[in-house]
Amino acid sequence: MAGVNTEIALTHILTRKRQTIVAALGVMIGIAIYICLNTLVIGTNRYSDNAIFKTTPHIRIYKEDEVSRPLTKDSIQKKSTVIVNPKISNISKNLINPVKLLDEIKSQPEVTSAAQMVTANLFYNNGKSQLNGSGWGINIAEANAMFDIQSTMVDGDLRTLLNTPNGIILGVGIADKLSLKRNDNLSVISSIGVIKLMKVVGFFKTSNLVTDKGKSYMNLAAAQQLLGQGPSYVTDIYVKIKDPDQAPKYAAELSKITGYTSEDWQTANELFVAGKKIRAIMFAVISWAILLVAAFGIYNIVNMTITQKMNDIAILKANGFSGMDVIKIFVTEAMIMGIIGTIMGFLLAALIVNLLSHIYIGADIGYFPIEFELSVSLTGVWVGLLVTFGAGFIPARKAAKVDPVAIFRK
Amino acid sequence: MEKKVILKTEGIGKYFYDPIEFKVLDNISFEAYKGEFLTLVGKSGSGKSTLLYILSTMDTDYEGRLIIDDEKITGQSLNNLAAIRNKNIGFVFQFHYLLPEFSCLKNIMIPALKLGKYSHAEVEQHAYEKLKMLGIEDQALKPASKLSGGQQQRVSIARALINSPKIIMCDEPTGNLDSKNSRIVFDIFQQVARDFGQTIIAVTHDNDFAAASDRTIELSDGKILNQ
Numbered sequence: 001m002a003g004v005n006t007e008i009a010l011t012h013i014l015t016r017k018r019q020t021i022v023a024a025l026g027v028m029i030g031i032a033i034y035i036c037l038n039t040l041v042i043g044t045n046r047y048s049d050n051a052i053f054k055t056t057p058h059i060r061i062y063k064e065d066e067v068s069r070p071l072t073k074d075s076i077q078k079k080s081t082v083i084v085n086p087k088i089s090n091i092s093k094n095l096i097n098p099v100k101l102l103d104e105i106k107s108q109p110e111v112t113s114a115a116q117m118v119t120a121n122l123f124y125n126n127g128k129s130q131l132n133g134s135g136w137g138i139n140i141a142e143a144n145a146m147f148d149i150q151s152t153m154v155d156g157d158l159r160t161l162l163n164t165p166n167g168i169i170l171g172v173g174i175a176d177k178l179s180l181k182r183n184d185n186l187s188v189i190s191s192i193g194v195i196k197l198m199k200v201v202g203f204f205k206t207s208n209l210v211t212d213k214g215k216s217y218m219n220l221a222a223a224q225q226l227l228g229q230g231p232s233y234v235t236d237i238y239v240k241i242k243d244p245d246q247a248p249k250y251a252a253e254l255s256k257i258t259g260y261t262s263e264d265w266q267t268a269n270e271l272f273v274a275g276k277k278i279r280a281i282m283f284a285v286i287s288w289a290i291l292l293v294a295a296f297g298i299y300n301i302v303n304m305t306i307t308q309k310m311n312d313i314a315i316l317k318a319n320g321f322s323g324m325d326v327i328k329i330f331v332t333e334a335m336i337m338g339i340i341g342t343i344m345g346f347l348l349a350a351l352i353v354n355l356l357s358h359i360y361i362g363a364d365i366g367y368f369p370i371e372f373e374l375s376v377s378l379t380g381v382w383v384g385l386l387v388t389f390g391a392g393f394i395p396a397r398k399a400a401k402v403d404p405v406a407i408f409r410k
Numbered sequence: 411m412e413k414k415v416i417l418k419t420e421g422i423g424k425y426f427y428d429p430i431e432f433k434v435l436d437n438i439s440f441e442a443y444k445g446e447f448l449t450l451v452g453k454s455g456s457g458k459s460t461l462l463y464i465l466s467t468m469d470t471d472y473e474g475r476l477i478i479d480d481e482k483i484t485g486q487s488l489n490n491l492a493a494i495r496n497k498n499i500g501f502v503f504q505f506h507y508l509l510p511e512f513s514c515l516k517n518i519m520i521p522a523l524k525l526g527k528y529s530h531a532e533v534e535q536h537a538y539e540k541l542k543m544l545g546i547e548d549q550a551l552k553p554a555s556k557l558s559g560g561q562q563q564r565v566s567i568a569r570a571l572i573n574s575p576k577i578i579m580c581d582e583p584t585g586n587l588d589s590k591n592s593r594i595v596f597d598i599f600q601q602v603a604r605d606f607g608q609t610i611i612a613v614t615h616d617n618d619f620a621a622a623s624d625r626t627i628e629l630s631d632g633k634i635l636n637q
Binding site: 003004007008011012015311312314315316317318319320321322323324325403404405408409 | 459463466468469488489492493494495496497501503507508509510511512516520521523524525526569581
């Protein structure tokens, strides 16, 4: 049996359908915008994270340059002047015993994949024209698992590298500038002067112009040769973990395990992370502002109802309704408006998100990077109900304090 | 037969502070008995309405003691007082004070639904019985605002009676009614007091109404003049 308080609240609502609908529409718009904006933030963040993770690993393990230290001790310097000239020490950047290191990293529970890598600064030559860039020596299977290189290929196949030891895959920008086609030969010079003739087996295109104009992929062995090193020479190990947001934590752990420097992607892309934060704050402010406006709509209507119904409240109190009963009546009214508005807002948001996800943006992005996020929507529903409860409770508390004697004596 | 005291006041006094301190009730002590039709009379400003609101438990700012049905009312929490009003006290006001959005029937049912002693269907049945007793059962489903003044006052009496309270308190119950309707209201009160043993305490200006009641307490300047 519905309580008498609910019955009174329902009667009030039904005798003022128009006001109820207006308040509910306010909540609907507030909730819809709240859900849409937050879904948008998640969608675009996921897209840009994915774009970043096509070229940046979650964690990069490498040997940091060391600056040479003077051979003399401080105690001697006090007595005599010593001129020191610190420089980056000329130690090999090789990670020692990379296979064992790789196995060790892969055995960590959080790590989903790891790839060894040799990066070499290169000049690409075609006749007299010369371009500089960087060559990434990769283990094809490992690297593809991490960066999904195959999905960025516009010509050729990544697996061709497997049976072409001197094969190279170039960014489309390099190909354009040097007017290269597939199966053309290309002479490459490394920073230490090793020249190697390579065969173009394919092209890739990312959304990043700088990458497309300078980067190339080749077999690990080819990069090692370009740097004049043997097969155990590895400069970087790239690590992919289950939850990218936890990268800083595991980077510190991996650093301890391996003894080398570990750099998480957030540190490597501070500007990007800051941009993400700013976006999140901005959208949070906007969506909360709109929710507050909707809440004020409800507050206003409940407040007005209470002012109009002072007599009724006094009668109810005279007939034995307590302050709590009065609060229940008016909070119920607010909640009815809130629930109607929240449900409509939820549906409207689902519709808008669905429409947006069918908008075609362009070749690289494809469809608008948004999809329905259940958790965000449920948060939106909770927030909507919470806000309407507050908007009803504040004026209802005032109604509970109405002194019936003061009303009857007027 | 020994008369049972249903309501008792001991030295009730009350001050108004606005605009200046003023003692509106001074040492009011009286008893009301079960089944008694009691009227409070006095000139405007004599404090009779103020006294009624204290008796009604709605006004808690007074000195002295109020006892209803052997239970000390003074000092109880607001929630307890609301429950006591719901169960033991019915109200009839000068300006009928029905809830305009509700039908007459619903208006009568609301205090009983709040009490929660009977099911919805039983309460509806009781409400119909009261309407019948007051001769307005044909108006049951009309909105309260569509009724004439006399009819509205009868609906509010039905509402006061629905929980079979021990005491029914009235503030100028006939103040807004013509003589014919006043007569009807008076007869109802008399019948209720006589047949059901409920106590009526009514504030009135109407001398005929007061004269016809069982007992009249006259107030003057916040004091009981005679009882």
